[in-house]
Amino acid sequence: MNIRVLYNYILVRLAVRHILPAHFVNSKPVSECGEELVERDGCLVRLGVFERLKQVNEFLPDGYRIVVVEGFRDERKQEQLRQEAEKKIKEAFPEITESELVTRLNKSVANRSGHLTGGAVDVLLYKDNQVAPCGSKYLEFNNETPSFARLKDKTSSANRKILHKAMKKAGFSNYPAEWWHFSYGDKMWAAYANKHAAIYGEVKNS
Ligand SMILES: [Zn+2]
Structure with a gap:
């Protein structure tokens, strides 16, 4: 550590x-x-x-x-959830930058989830x-x-x-x-x- x-x-x-x-x-x-x-x-x-x-x-x-x-959740479901979340974020924030998008996305659906x-x-x-x-x-x-x-x-x-x-x-x-x-x-x-x-x-x- x-x-x-x-x-x-x-x-x-x-x-x-x-x-x-x-x-x-x-x-x-x-x-x-x-x-x-x-x-x-x-x-x-x-x-x-x-x-x-x-x-x-x-x-x-x-x-x-x-x-x-x-x-x-299997990998396919996890990826599907990320895609759905990405779509929602882009709809809510059409002007969002790529890095902001990733930050928000990782907050709502983790990339490597414990699920x-x-x-x-x-x-x-x-x-x-x-x-x-x-x-x-x-x-x-x-x-x-x-x-x-x-x-x-x-x-x-x-x-x-x-x-x-x-x-x-x-x-x-x-x-x-x-x-x-x-x-x-x-x-x-x-x-x-x-x-x-x-x-x-x-x-x-x-
Ligand atoms: Zn959870």
Whole structure:
């Protein structure tokens, strides 16, 4: 770890800066454990993720549960999502420069996403079988999307805390730029949980 990365890491730990630089996350080595993909809520996730997701429901207060809305994505789906996002950005900002476009695009759909490993999940909180509001809607990018955002609505703020506490207790790391994105075992998890290496690499199409 060089001094600049260490500095960034300390800022994140102290909650002065929330998001670790992408090059630091991507620099984590992968020691692939070879776990299979299994189904959860119609999505595919690694077995270790599946087991931890089961624990999350046990950690939640009565009446609450989580639903996984996105798990493993193959390369083709990831590329398709990037193309859709690129189109939307170009429509919204017709004058955008190429470098701004790439920055915005990487923010909304990561180039090398944890979803390609089966270790990342997008999760929604349910209360009494209804989606419990946690700030911005899923995939809605506004000032309530970052996990650390101060939410005006007290119920949403409480719900977000409930979700994050249970996910953390089960061993997941949250991506601070999106309140719904969590991972276990991928490079992002290794970076945020201060692990030497990821245990899930990208799953190639067979
Ligand atoms: Zn995600």
